[in-house]
Amino acid sequence: MEKEVAETLAVLGHPQRLALFRLLMRRYPDRLPAGEIAQILGLKPSTLSAYLAALMQVGLLGKERVGTSLLYSIEMGAVRETFGFLLDDCCRGRVSDCLPAPASTTPRRFRVLFVCTGNSARSLMAEALLRALGGDRFEAHSAGTHPASGPNPQALALLEGQQHGTSGLYSKDFGSLASEPPFDFVFTVCDRAANEECPALPGHPVSGHWGVPDPVIEAARARTPAEAALAFRAAYGALRNRIEAFAALPFETLDRRALQSAVDDIARYGEN
Numbered sequence: 001m002e003k004e005v006a007e008t009l010a011v012l013g014h015p016q017r018l019a020l021f022r023l024l025m026r027r028y029p030d031r032l033p034a035g036e037i038a039q040i041l042g043l044k045p046s047t048l049s050a051y052l053a054a055l056m057q058v059g060l061l062g063k064e065r066v067g068t069s070l071l072y073s074i075e076m077g078a079v080r081e082t083f084g085f086l087l088d089d090c091c092r093g094r095v096s097d098c099l100p101a102p103a104s105t106t107p108r109r110f111r112v113l114f115v116c117t118g119n120s121a122r123s124l125m126a127e128a129l130l131r132a133l134g135g136d137r138f139e140a141h142s143a144g145t146h147p148a149s150g151p152n153p154q155a156l157a158l159l160e161g162q163q164h165g166t167s168g169l170y171s172k173d174f175g176s177l178a179s180e181p182p183f184d185f186v187f188t189v190c191d192r193a194a195n196e197e198c199p200a201l202p203g204h205p206v207s208g209h210w211g212v213p214d215p216v217i218e219a220a221r222a223r224t225p226a227e228a229a230l231a232f233r234a235a236y237g238a239l240r241n242r243i244e245a246f247a248a249l250p251f252e253t254l255d256r257r258a259l260q261s262a263v264d265d266i267a268r269y270g271e272n
Contacts, residue, residue, distance in 0.1 A: 001085055008058040008082050016043070017051045019197075021060060024074045026194045027209055029267055031064060031071035040195045076264075110251065111139045111183045113205070115198070116190040119144025119171040121155040121232070122212050123189055126239050128164040133240075134247045141183070143174040145193050152216055158232045174198060185263070189239065190214060206256065208263035212238050242266050 012018050019041060024032065038048045052072060055061040059078040064071050112134075114126035123142035130140035148171045156166050177183075182203025188194040191211045218231035245266045254262065 004058070005082055005085050008060065011054050011058050011060075014051075014054075016041070016047075017054060020048075020051050021055060021074075022197070023195060024061065024072065025079075026188070027191070027211075028074045028076065029264055030191070030209065030211065031066075031073040033069050033071055037072065109137060109139050110185060111181065112141065112185045113177070113183045113187070113201075114140070114142040115145065115174060115186065115188045115193050116142075117144055117146050117192045118148035118152075118216070120148035120150065120152040121216050122214070122235055122239065124151055124169045124171075125155055125159060125236050126187070126189055126210075126243060128159050128166065128169060129236075129240055129243045130247065132164055133243055137251075138247070141177075141180075142169075143172050143177055145174050145196050145198060147171040147173050154219060154228070154232050155215070158229075158236055162236070177201065187263070206259050206263060208260075208267055210239070210242050210267050 012021060020037065023037065023040060034045065034048055034052065037043075037052075038045055041048070043051070052061060052063075056063065059075055060082075061072055062075045064073075112130055114123040114130075116123040119142055123144065127140045127142040130138050134140065150171055151166070151169055156169070159166050159169075178199070178201075183201055183205040184203070186201060186205045186207045188207075188209045189212050194209045194211065212235050213231075215231040215235040218234075219228035222228040222231060246263065249259070249262055251259070
């Protein structure tokens with residue numbers, strides 16, 4: 001095992017291979033085609049092919065053919081095995097010093113952040129949904145990596161039509177959260193935000209990628225007002241499914257690893 005881990009670390013020691021690994025970790029459990037990966041990272045196809053092959057050779061990535069496309073994703077079992085070896089074997093008696101602080105099992109309010117690019121529609125809908133569905137157990141927030149000037153009117157209209165309060169919803173910059181108290185959970189709800197290398201937030205929050213198609217873009221392409229409204233309802237429904245499942249988790253009985261696994265599972269089945 002020691003030899004295999006050394007080979008894996010050598011592969012991750014290359015900055016661009018590490019950037020590729022980190023991108024697919026942020027997008028997990030999504031499966032991405034090579035063309036999209038190359039565009040995000042600004043890599044030539046031949047260069048990307050070599051990096052993908054190196055990461056697959058050490059078991060960190062897997063690929064699957066869907067139709068005519070090859071899709072790549074993280075092999076989470078191999079990732080856990082590699083870093084588990086480092087913590088269990090290399091850290092020896094100091095595992096508690098290497099790991100992030102464990103999630104508290106004391107009943108309390110969990111701080112949750114939803115992130116998208118503009119913070120004008122999807123993340124605001126998620127914030128409003130968690131406030132409505134989570135009760136007093138959660139403190140919901142949202143932010144954007146490139147925030148819009150304000151909330152999208154159609155998103156606000158949909159929320160108001162679903163009896164959600166909207167008075168406290170506004171678009172804000174992800175960077176403004178640096179001085180906020182630590183978050184317990186951070187979810188990206190758009191692919192573009194997950195693709196970006198955002199500054200790390202304090203507190204080692206459990207993170208998840210719950211990507212939802214952008215209703216603002218879908219509405220702009222719509223041929224009729226009814227189709228535009230449907231785009232927002234679809235995004236709202238997908239987010240509601242996931243947030244209902246998240247709010248129902250037995251937080252007091254789950255450790256950090258179990259919570260991470262649970263939010264990853266929600267990403268897989270939470271679609272409308």
